[in-house]
Amino acid sequence: MSRTGGRRILWQDLPPEVRRGIESRVGAPVISARSQPGGFSEGLASLLALADGRRVFVKAASRVGASAVAEFHLREIAITACLPAAAPVPRLLGSYDDGVWVAGIYAEIEGCLPGRPWRHGELSRVLDALTALSTDLTPAPVAPALLAAPRLGGWRALTQSAGAMTRLAAITTWAADRIDDLAALEADIDRDLAGRTLLHGDLYGFNILLGADGVSVVDWPHAWIGAPFCDVVTLLSSASVDGIDPEPYARDHPLTRDVDPRRVDVLLAAHSGFLLRLVTTASPSVDPSLIEMASALGVACLRWLQERGLGSKARR
Numbered sequence: 001m002s003r004t005g006g007r008r009i010l011w012q013d014l015p016p017e018v019r020r021g022i023e024s025r026v027g028a029p030v031i032s033a034r035s036q037p038g039g040f041s042e043g044l045a046s047l048l049a050l051a052d053g054r055r056v057f058v059k060a061a062s063r064v065g066a067s068a069v070a071e072f073h074l075r076e077i078a079i080t081a082c083l084p085a086a087a088p089v090p091r092l093l094g095s096y097d098d099g100v101w102v103a104g105i106y107a108e109i110e111g112c113l114p115g116r117p118w119r120h121g122e123l124s125r126v127l128d129a130l131t132a133l134s135t136d137l138t139p140a141p142v143a144p145a146l147l148a149a150p151r152l153g154g155w156r157a158l159t160q161s162a163g164a165m166t167r168l169a170a171i172t173t174w175a176a177d178r179i180d181d182l183a184a185l186e187a188d189i190d191r192d193l194a195g196r197t198l199l200h201g202d203l204y205g206f207n208i209l210l211g212a213d214g215v216s217v218v219d220w221p222h223a224w225i226g227a228p229f230c231d232v233v234t235l236l237s238s239a240s241v242d243g244i245d246p247e248p249y250a251r252d253h254p255l256t257r258d259v260d261p262r263r264v265d266v267l268l269a270a271h272s273g274f275l276l277r278l279v280t281t282a283s284p285s286v287d288p289s290l291i292e293m294a295s296a297l298g299v300a301c302l303r304w305l306q307e308r309g310l311g312s313k314a315r316r
Contacts, residue, residue: 007042007287008035008042008043008044008045009042009043009044010033010035010044010046011030011033011035011044011046011048012033013044014044014060014101015101017098018060018096018098018101018103021096021098021101021103022048022058022060022096022103022105025093025094025095025096025103025105026048026050026054026056026093026094026105027052028050028051028052028054029050029051030048030049030050030051031049031050031051032048032049033046033047033048033049034046034047034049036057037113037206041059041061041066041069041072042061042065042066042069042287043059043060043061043062043065043066043069043070043073044058044059044060044061044103045057045058045059046058047108054108055108056093056105056106056107056108057090057105057106057107057108057109058103058104058105058106059073059076059103059104059106060073060096060101060102060103060104061073061101061102062100062101062102063099063100063101063102064100070101070102072221072222073102073103073104073221074097074102075146075147075148075221076104076219076220076221077092077095077102077104078146079142079146079147079220079221079223080092080104080106080220082141082142082143082146083137083141083142083198083220084136084137084141086136087133087136087137088129088132088133088214088215088216088217089133089216089217089218089220090106090107090109090216090218090220091106091107092104092105092106093105093106093107109209109211109216109218110209110211110212111209111210111211111212111216112209112210112211113205113206113208113209113210114126114205114208114210116205116242117242117243117244118205118239118242118244122210123239123244123249124249125210125215126208126210126215126235127232127235127236127249127253128215129214129215129217130203130231130232130235130255131253131254131255133217133231134197134228134231134255137197137198137199138196138197138198138228139196139197140196140197140198140225141198142198142223142225144225147223147224147225148221148222148224149224150189150193150199150201150222150224150226151201151202151222151274152186152189152193152267152270152271152273152274153186153189153270153273153274153277154186154273154274154275154276154277154278155179155182155183155186155269155273155277156183156186156187157277158179158273158276158277158280158281159179159183161280161281163280164277164280164281165179165280167279167280168276168280171276171279171280171295171298171299172276172299172302174302174306175272175276175302178310181310182269182272182273182310183273185265185266185269185270185310186266186269186270186273188266189266189267189270192227192260192262192263192266192267193226193227193230193263193266193267193270194226194227195225195226195227195228195230196225197225197226197227197228198223198224198225199223199224199225199226199228199230199231200217200220200222200223200231200234201222201223201224201231201234202219202221202222202234203217203231203234203235203238204234204235204238204297205238207219227259227263228255229255229256229259229263229264229267230267232250232253232255232256233250233256233264233267233268233271234267234271236249236250236304237268237271237297237300237301237304238297238300240300240301240303240304241296241297241300246304247304247307247308250264261308264308265305265308265310268301268302268304268305268308269301269305269310271298271301272298272299272301272302272305275294275295275297275298275301276294276295276298276299276302278291278294279291279294279295279298
């Protein structure tokens with residue numbers, strides 16, 4: 001499973017006036033730029049070295065060429081501006097918006113992506129950091145009006161498309177045979193996932209940086225407000241892609257160990273529904289790396305859900 005999309009652009013690909021505008025915001029000329037790994041969004045994601053010795057991270061996209069990504073950047077700028085300074089998250093330095101191009105400018109975070117496949121030590125380190133992060137972000141420091149709806153659910157919508165159901169069955173007959181059970185679970189997200197914590201909403205390894213002094217969680221456009229266990233379950237479901245059994249970690253983690261098991265099942269159903277609806281309804285123009293990633297993550301969620309007993313319950 002790739003952890004980086006294939007549609008990034010480089011600093012020199014930006015229009016000259018956009019480069020000048022960003023340099024004006026940072027207060028120094030750019031002398032070099034290095035595109036950064038991780039993530040699947042189109043546009044620029046580069047670490048810029050400035051003439052005065054500083055380095056900043058810039059994400060940019062065009063409303064013309066990548067309108068959805070530009071909207072994500074606008075939302076992330078607004079969200080990041082509200083995050084507490086003590087939290088291990090990006091620090092917004094400024095932004096650029098000329099009506100076509102949107103850019104967020106962030107302080108450099110020194111660190112590297114977790115290794116793949118996940119290693120126990122790094123996974124445990126990230127899970128420990130999530131406990132502290134949930135405290136920093138409860139109650140949510142961001143107004144709900146700035147946030148999008150959580151990217152959850154999709155099973156009921158899939159039943160309305162014969163083509164999507166055929167593609168789903170080719171990926172997982174287990175889910176295709178139990179789609180009514182999965183749809184019933186995801187129908188309870190408003191009740192079972194409610195809470196007061198600002199959640200990342202896209203917490204995979206490619207949105208985490210491991211530094212000498214701690215763990216940082218980056219890329220916040222998909223944040224939503226809910227129960228604090230949700231990000232832990234999302235992360236563990238991604239570790240399942242690498243063959244790691246997520247259940248022992250969930251039993252031991254302070255944010256998941258006392259949660260009603262059905263609430264975890266609801267999240268796994270809703271999360272896999274979103275991912276596999278994306279996979280089975282995507283147009284041919286969607287980045288194949290994104291589809292590969294979403295398919296692997298969706299199947300991993302379902303595998304965990306099956307191991308937790310949904311299959312036996314559905315057959316009774």
